[in-house]
Each structure stands twice: as C-alpha cells, then as structure tokens.
Amino acid sequence: MMPHVTADDLSRALPHVLSAPRDDARAECLCFRPGFNQRSFPDRLPLTRADGIPGERWRTAPWLRLADGSPDPRIQVSILPRRVMDAVWLDRDNTPHPGDTIVCDLDTSHANLPVGTLLRAGSAVLRVSDVFNDGCVKWKVRYGKAAKDWITAPGHPELRLRGILCSVEQDGEVALGDPVRKLV
Numbered sequence: 001m002m003p004h005v006t007a008d009d010l011s012r013a014l015p016h017v018l019s020a021p022r023d024d025a026r027a028e029c030l031c032f033r034p035g036f037n038q039r040s041f042p043d044r045l046p047l048t049r050a051d052g053i054p055g056e057r058w059r060t061a062p063w064l065r066l067a068d069g070s071p072d073p074r075i076q077v078s079i080l081p082r083r084v085m086d087a088v089w090l091d092r093d094n095t096p097h098p099g100d101t102i103v104c105d106l107d108t109s110h111a112n113l114p115v116g117t118l119l120r121a122g123s124a125v126l127r128v129s130d131v132f133n134d135g136c137v138k139w140k141v142r143y144g145k146a147a148k149d150w151i152t153a154p155g156h157p158e159l160r161l162r163g164i165l166c167s168v169e170q171d172g173e174v175a176l177g178d179p180v181r182k183l184v
Helices: 007-018 080-087 139-143 147-153
Strands: 046-047 077-081 101-104 117-123 123-127 165-172 172-175 178-184
Touching: 007 080, 007 147, 046 101, 077 080, 080 101, 123 172, 139 147
Parallel strands: 077 101
Antiparallel strands: 046 172, 077 165, 117 123, 117 178, 123 165
C-alpha cells in the first residue's frame, strides 16, 4: 500500500488546485452509491428532487436528516474538484474512490460558488448547499491525516477543498462529459 499524501505535498499542490476553472467544467467521473462502501461508475445518472440519485443510499441512510427524520436534500449530490482528488487519492488500486457523485475540474470555493448558486449538470439543475463538506472520518482513514487536516486548516474552509454538497432543484440527467456550469 502506498503511503498517504503529506502536508508538504498538499501545500505544493494547492496553487494548482486553486487554479481550476471557475466555470464550464465537464463531468469526468460519476459515482453511484447504493449502499455503504458500494460504488459503481456509470456513464450517466438520473438526478431528481424526490430521490436525489434514485437507488442511492441518500433516501434510506443519509448522514444528515431534517428535524422530521427525512433525508436532508442539501446533501443529495456531492461534487469533488478533480485536482483535489488527484492530490489525495494516490493508491487507486487499493484505496476506494472518494464516492462523490460528480468529479470535475472546477473551482468549488465559496468565492466562486457561494451558497445558493445554481449549477446545470447535464440537464439537471443543482443548488450549492450551505452544508460544509469537512471530509468524513473515512476520508482521513483512506487518504491520511494530512488530507483531512488540509480541508479544515486555517483559511481553507472557504476554499471547500473537499468539494460541495448540493440539492437537486430540477430533475434531469448528467452523463460523462456533460458540462457543469453556473446559472446564477
């Protein structure tokens, strides 16, 4: 097994990560998660307001719920910047994919994509959530302590290095190669 990324590696990678395009990214990887630690990588995914990604575990086992116990729509879709994935996911043979719905080369910082920003992903429309993706315990286990600390280091939360969480605002479909573009 390869060693995890180091803090020095991540410090050197940050300028490249921060130079990601601010708009008009392409969906480079799509991930479907029907259950815990289960992943498949389809060519297209339906995105719906009612179910997020139909068949995914958000409907039955979300990590965040509303006061009434229903799944919180603010976490239906996650978008991970490809440059961050490339910086932290060193051992692709023995370490699981991060599990984000869409991976694309996009600046997901708060300055570029403030809360409430609408994104068109394929034919679907997503709204950038106010829920901060701080990198779960699994992120730390898979990619190392430095990768986890990098997400929450002073000055980094507003960079949203772990990507963004979104609600589905308009049903549609996203396919590999589809644009991910700002609408508002």
